Amino acid sequence: MTSAAGVIQSVIDASARPDALRWFARGLADGAVSDAQAGAFAMAVKLRGLTPIARTALTEGMRDSGDVLVWDLPGPVVDKHSTGGVGDCISLALAPALAACGVFVPMVSGRGLGHTGGTLDKLESIPGYMVDQPEERLRAITRDVGCAIVGATSRIAPADKRLYAIRDVTATVDSIDLITASILSKKLAAGLDALVLDVKTGSGAFLPGAKETRALAHALVDTAKGAGCRASALITDMDAPLSGVAGNALEVAEVMRTLTLEGLNTDIWTLTCALGGEALALAGVATDAQDGSARIDTALRSGAAAERFGRMVAAQGGPADFIGNWARYLPAAPVQRDVFPESSGNVFRIDTRAVGLAVVALGGGRQRAGDRIDHRVGFTGLARPGDSVGAGQPLGRVHAADEGSARTAAAALRAAYRTGPGGQRAPLVHERIA
Helix, strand or coil, rough: CCCCHHHHHHHHCCCCCCCHHHHHHHHHHHHCCCCCHHHHHHHHHHHHHHCCHHHHHHHHHHCCCCCCCCCCCCCCEEEEEECCCCCHHHHHHHHHHHHHHCCCCEEEEEEECCCCCHHHHHCCCCCCCCCCCHHHHHHHHHHCCCEEEEEEECCCCCCHHHHHHHHHCCCCCCEEEEEEEHHHHHHHHHCCCCCEEEEECCCCCCCCHHHHHHHHHHHHHHHHHHHEEEEEEEEEEECCCCCCCCCCHHHHHHHHHHHCCCCHHHHHHHHHHHHHHHHHHHHHCCCHHHHHHHHHHEEEEEECCHHHHHHHHHCCCCCCCCCHHHHCCCCCCCCEEECCCCCEEEEEEEEEHHHHHHHHHHHHHCCCCCCCCCCCCEEECCCCCCCCEEEEEEEEEEEECHHHHHHHHHHHHHHHHHHHHHHCCCCCCCECCH
């Protein structure tokens, strides 16, 4: 007979059985496992780790602790997950581009966490956009538009919600096994056929070290496959803010300029094509990732992706004419000014995490649960490694609610940049894990 104590001991002994881990996940959701037992389990996993089979079993058990969607659609169901960073607004371009290529994308996303921005927070800068949708409405939007970007309901992987809160107070947030189970239990509950993973590395990543990043990417791909979902991962650069923009409405505006071809952001375009190509190949819609990337590129250039985005916004409560009038709808900060470095030179290093924390301090993220977000604030035009900065070439432009917060944010931005001779930006995509 399985017991919580027995499962914990089996983890310590490195002999955790798949059926016992699935039982433990159910116990997290229905209360059969106490907080103390959950904390002991998390610590045992962090210290001893799980075998790939055991990690997959825990993920499946957490997925199955709540609702798991089953689809009846005329095409494959796919999604993308990013491990988070600064200026990462790729989901906003990728979901409609994928939909325009004939796949269905019920994207369950999250809010900002620490220095990283959240997709739901970005979308809520659009007036009327409702991220909370009942399952019936999610199904209808996905079927009719091809994509929806929503928050998870309380019935999606409730075991993860419980364990995540306990991990936060037991210093086990950085366990690769538990990170993997947490991410995938929610994503796989959406009933996916294929999943592409964007695993960040660098100073703005959740796990900045290259070794840890690679281990996480392999764990995510192997576990998703073990759970029956086709998957691949790209390890991508986060040693600089991804789109050169950081802040909720500001990132939406950058995506809109790209989707409507008013101004091409090469980071957004490049990574959308790369991740989209992987997803289409996994789904069997494209012959390979290169063919898939070309299809995504066509969806962006033709305006088909922009059209899908506009339909999604309207279906989720936003303005019906958002695509044509997005600049009128997005809020703007009252104080905007360029931030210049203390000395001229080339950018050779950015503390990207510090840039993200400066956005949080401006009000663009949450310092405590329940904090209200100021969607207007952040930075635009952020310099990248290798860029020349000086008296006439700013580090970026701050968007703030008042003069005091603008000054504080400007000082934080200067402190996050190091200038000198040389400096070169790393490739956007470091490695593919398949």
